Amino acid sequence: MARKLNVAIVGATGVVGSIMRRLIAKERGNWGEVRLIASARSAGKQLEVGDEVLTVQAIGPDVFDGIDIAHFDLPDEVSAEWVPVAAAKGVVVIDKSAYFRMDPEVPLVCREANPGDAANRPKGIIANANCTTLALIPTLAALNERFGLVSMSVASYQAASGSGKEGLEALYAQLQKVGGAEGVGTAGNDLRLVLGEEFNAPFGAPLALNVVPKVGGWREDGWTSEELKVRNESRKILGLPDLKVASTCVRVPVAVGHSQVVHATFASEVTVAEAHRVLAAAEGVDLVDDPENMVFPMPIDSVGRGGTQVGRIRQSIDFPNSLEFFVVADNLMKGAALNSIETADLVRRELEAQQ
Amino acid sequence: MARKLNVAIVGATGVVGSIMRRLIAKERGNWGEVRLIASARSAGKQLEVGDEVLTVQAIGPDVFDGIDIAHFDLPDEVSAEWVPVAAAKGVVVIDKSAYFRMDPEVPLVCREANPGDAANRPKGIIANANCTTLALIPTLAALNERFGLVSMSVASYQAASGSGKEGLEALYAQLQKVGGAEGVGTAGNDLRLVLGEEFNAPFGAPLALNVVPKVGGWREDGWTSEELKVRNESRKILGLPDLKVASTCVRVPVAVGHSQVVHATFASEVTVAEAHRVLAAAEGVDLVDDPENMVFPMPIDSVGRGGTQVGRIRQSIDFPNSLEFFVVADNLMKGAALNSIETADLVRRELEAQQ
Numbered sequence: 001m002a003r004k005l006n007v008a009i010v011g012a013t014g015v016v017g018s019i020m021r022r023l024i025a026k027e028r029g030n031w032g033e034v035r036l037i038a039s040a041r042s043a044g045k046q047l048e049v050g051d052e053v054l055t056v057q058a059i060g061p062d063v064f065d066g067i068d069i070a071h072f073d074l075p076d077e078v079s080a081e082w083v084p085v086a087a088a089k090g091v092v093v094i095d096k097s098a099y100f101r102m103d104p105e106v107p108l109v110c111r112e113a114n115p116g117d118a119a120n121r122p123k124g125i126i127a128n129a130n131c132t133t134l135a136l137i138p139t140l141a142a143l144n145e146r147f148g149l150v151s152m153s154v155a156s157y158q159a160a161s162g163s164g165k166e167g168l169e170a171l172y173a174q175l176q177k178v179g180g181a182e183g184v185g186t187a188g189n190d191l192r193l194v195l196g197e198e199f200n201a202p203f204g205a206p207l208a209l210n211v212v213p214k215v216g217g218w219r220e221d222g223w224t225s226e227e228l229k230v231r232n233e234s235r236k237i238l239g240l241p242d243l244k245v246a247s248t249c250v251r252v253p254v255a256v257g258h259s260q261v262v263h264a265t266f267a268s269e270v271t272v273a274e275a276h277r278v279l280a281a282a283e284g285v286d287l288v289d290d291p292e293n294m295v296f297p298m299p300i301d302s303v304g305r306g307g308t309q310v311g312r313i314r315q316s317i318d319f320p321n322s323l324e325f326f327v328v329a330d331n332l333m334k335g336a337a338l339n340s341i342e343t344a345d346l347v348r349r350e351l352e353a354q355q
Numbered sequence: 356m357a358r359k360l361n362v363a364i365v366g367a368t369g370v371v372g373s374i375m376r377r378l379i380a381k382e383r384g385n386w387g388e389v390r391l392i393a394s395a396r397s398a399g400k401q402l403e404v405g406d407e408v409l410t411v412q413a414i415g416p417d418v419f420d421g422i423d424i425a426h427f428d429l430p431d432e433v434s435a436e437w438v439p440v441a442a443a444k445g446v447v448v449i450d451k452s453a454y455f456r457m458d459p460e461v462p463l464v465c466r467e468a469n470p471g472d473a474a475n476r477p478k479g480i481i482a483n484a485n486c487t488t489l490a491l492i493p494t495l496a497a498l499n500e501r502f503g504l505v506s507m508s509v510a511s512y513q514a515a516s517g518s519g520k521e522g523l524e525a526l527y528a529q530l531q532k533v534g535g536a537e538g539v540g541t542a543g544n545d546l547r548l549v550l551g552e553e554f555n556a557p558f559g560a561p562l563a564l565n566v567v568p569k570v571g572g573w574r575e576d577g578w579t580s581e582e583l584k585v586r587n588e589s590r591k592i593l594g595l596p597d598l599k600v601a602s603t604c605v606r607v608p609v610a611v612g613h614s615q616v617v618h619a620t621f622a623s624e625v626t627v628a629e630a631h632r633v634l635a636a637a638e639g640v641d642l643v644d645d646p647e648n649m650v651f652p653m654p655i656d657s658v659g660r661g662g663t664q665v666g667r668i669r670q671s672i673d674f675p676n677s678l679e680f681f682v683v684a685d686n687l688m689k690g691a692a693l694n695s696i697e698t699a700d701l702v703r704r705e706l707e708a709q710q
Contacts, residue, residue: 019542151673155510155616157566157605161541172535180531185610186516186523187374187659187687209610210655211512213667213681218647222627222669231672244673248616248681250512253608255540255564261510261603263618272577292573300565304542312568314577317586318506318599326568326603332542 002355004032005348006066008091010082011073012036012047012056015165016096019337020071025050027341030348037063037070039078064089069347071340072096087124092347094126094340098225101127101233108236110134111342112284113141118346126343129237130229131335132156132215132249135258137237138334139310139327142282143275144238147321148267151244154230157252157259158215159299162331166202171253174199174208185209207253215249224249257299258331265322272313275323279310284334289313297328308334357710359387360703361421363446365437366428367391367402367411370520371451374692375426380405382696385703392418392425394433419444424702426695427451442479447702449481449695453580456482456588463591465489466697467639468496473701481698484592485584486690487511487570487604490613492592493689494665494682497637498630499593502676503622506599509585512607512614513570514654517686521557526608529554529563540564562608570604579604612654613686620677627668630678634665639689644668652683663689 009020017038024034025048034049036056043058057063064070064086072079072086072095079097087093100106100123107117108127118126129137140149160171177195178184185191195206203212216226231245252259279287288297289311297309308329316322329335364375372393379389380403389404391411398413412418419425419441427434427441427450434452441448455461455478462472463482473481484492495504515526529550533539540546550561558567571581586600607614634642643652644666652664663684671677684690 153508153601153618157512157607168541169537172537172539174535175530175533176535178530179534180527180529182524182527183610184527185655185658187611187685190658191610191655204649205653206655209608210653211607211609211614212653213614213616213651214646214649222644222646222667223672246508246618246671246674246677246679248618248667248679250614250616250681252512252566253564254566255538255546256542259566259568259605261568261605261616263508263601263603289577291569291577294559294569296568298560298565298567300540300546300561303540303545312577312603316601317578319601322601324601324603326605330542 002352005068005351006033006035007031007344008035008037008064008067008070010037010059010070013038013042013045014073015161015168016073016332016336019332020073020340021047021049023337023341035067061085064091067091068351069094069344071344083125092121092124092126094128094343096128096336096340098130098229100125101129102236108233109343110137110237110339111346112138112282113237114239115346118343119350128340128343129233130226131162131331132158132226132258132260133230133233134335134339135308135327135329135331136234136260136262138282138284138308139279140234140238142278142285143264143266144240146278147270149238149240149243150265150267152262152264153246155261156215156249157254158249159254159256159258159331160207161256162215162258163202168255170199170202171207171255174206178208203251207251209253212251213248215251254299256330256332257302257328258335259299259326259328262325262327263316263322265319268321270315270321270323272315275313284308285310287311297326299328302328302330304333305330306333306338357707360423360706361388361390362386362699363390363392363419363422363425365392365414365425368393368397368400369428370516370523371428371687371691374687375428375695376402376404378692378696390422416440419446422446423706424449424699426699438480447476447479447481449483449698451483451691451695453485453584455480456484457591463588464698465492465592465694466701467493467637468592469594470701473698474705483691483695483698484588485581486517486686487513487581487613487615488585488588489690489694490663490682490684490686491589491615491617493637493639493663494634495589495593497633497640498619498621501629501633502625504593504595504598505620505622507617507619508601510616511604512609513604514609514611514613514686515562516611517570517613518557523610525554525557526562526610529561533563558606562606564608567606568603570606609654611685611687612657612683613690614654614681614683617680617682618671618677620674623676625670625676625678627670630668639663640665642666652681654683657683657685659688660685661688661693
């Protein structure tokens with residue numbers, strides 16, 4: 001029998017790290033050693049992976065010895081430093097940071113769109129796309145294959161947990177302070193006065209009872225990094241370098257689950273019935289579309305769920321070959337941990353077949 | 356000196372009614388009598404209009420005697436019954452319900468777009484558009500005049516108060532129950548279980564820590580009434596019967612303030628600089644667009660504010676002659692009460708000039 005591969009979770013202590021441990025535990029039998037790695041600050045911590053209790057090891061040049069596949073979930077600049085170190089040791093790295101995503105020698109993989117790209121990794125690095133992009137891709141890939149995607153306009157409704165522990169805790173702290181106080185956020189009862197300036201972090205403004213049209217950092221011409229990621233990463237994953245994309249990203253007071261309104265135009269004629277048929281059969285897509293019975297995707301129903309949900313599908317009234325729809329995904333699952341796990345599965349099968 | 360006109364507020368006891376009373380009090384000197392009217396249930400109630408305390412009168416055939424202009428804020432079917440009664444008495448009715456909006460003999464007026472239409476009212480009725488539509492119009496009207504609006508794709512982020520008192524109270528009650536309880540709405544801590552089914556009303560699902568992609572009632576082909584209003588009312592107010600509109604309406608856990616992401620395409624070339632110039636000079640529009648200093652429109656900053664706010668204006672990367680932007684308005688002010696007051700101002704000046 002073939003040797004079982006060894007896997008590392010780098011950044012094991014964060015919000016996504018805890019979901020990574022849960023998902024790895026579910027497929028524990030596929031792996032030899034599971035190694036948890038984090039910053040020196042977290043080294044020595046004891047964390048569970050299913051029934052096992054593992055000790056977190058500090059990131060360093062030797063910590064990757066013997067590892068076959070490593071999931072990285074670190075800030076961009078830390079990934080920039082350590083991903084090449086692991087890759088140089090022969091580890092296949094699946095990196096969740098933005099740092100390598102647009103590198104032409106690094107494939108950006110979502111198994112519903114471009115699973116074959118995982119095998120073409122000249123640098124030994126595979127990138128995991130942004131959580132907002134990943135929520136869209138399974139639906140877009142299926143519709144693109146059938147109708148030919150030409151353009152899309154996307155508006156996001158992004159959860160606080162997209163900013164990690166800090167974002168989630170800030171939202172809860174704000175809700176704690178605002179509570180159900182009647183009238184807060186209405187005329188004469190200014191939410192900014194109730195919360196005070198301390199609650200401007202980390203979103204730049206209060207998020208409770210508000211929406212903040214800024215996700216990510218500022219880039220040229222008024223765009224945010226998140227909005228450009230949705231455009232550039234969708235083009236790369238879908239293999240559509242000329243795809244037209246308009247994206248505006250907005251943070252909403254939701255704990256988990258990124259939602260998006262999509263207006264998409266295709267090369268060929270579309271119908272809702274045919275879109276339903278395609279999406280009902282699509283991998284990684286749950287078709288949740290029976291509006292009159294109040295069946296449509298919502299963030300609270302996406303939490304902890306694999307894949308993505310799509311519904312509210314309508315044929316555009318005024319635009320030929322176009323559909324309107326609403327997509328939701330758990331930003332910590334398909335938007336991060338689950339996609340990394342699915343990509344690792346592609347690599348594991350490839351490496352095992354080579355043994 | 357000309358006789359001062361008499362004005363009525365019909366539906367004086369609701370969320371919008373209380374703002375109507377505040378706004379009328381500010382311009383009290385323009386009016387003779389101010390009469391408060393509501394259902395028989397509320398008759399006899401004492402309500403303030405500035406320093407005056409007025410007694411609410413029950414709606415009925417004679418209650419409109421002597422009134423020149425009446426603001427109606429009643430459910431569609433109640434407006435359908437009583438608006439014609441008042442109009443038959445020679446009252447100019449400004450009606451906030453949806454019932455008369457698409458009637459070709461009823462002008463749909465927003466002073467920033469079509470103030471002249473207020474004078475052309477063969478039925479004596481002027482309609483006030485939907486709150487979501489009204490939040491868009493001042494910005495669209497100004498950009499349309501300069502660049503020629505061809506199409507738009509719109510996604511809304513609508514406040515609970517758009518559903519009136521019931522919606523606002525439901526949101527506060529849900530937030531009271533959820534509070535800042537750490538982890539609610541994350542994996543293993545289902546918000547639906549925390550809240551229970553009693554909190555599905557009036558939005559059809561919990562709104563705290565969620566977004567609900569359904570505003571209004573269901574119409575044919577999966578559309579909601581709200582989505583069709585955004586399309587049809589925008590076309591009518593802007594005088595653009597061929598305007599292409601894609602609209603998806605979503606409720607968010609915000610008390611007051613409807614936000615919208617807009618992707619708009621124009622007949623002629625656009626630049627952000629020229630859009631800024633046009634919008635900075637536009638009536639009813641606050642240009643709030645200095646993103647790097649965290650200056651952009653948000654619902655919490657729109658509360659109680661007149662007019663509409665627009666920001667995050669970007670030139671589309673992939674679409675010619677197109678802009679992306681973010682619009683916010685207090686749905687109870689410009690979205691309802693304030694627009695009705697502004698339309699009444701047009702009618703008052705017209706009637707006074709005729710004396």
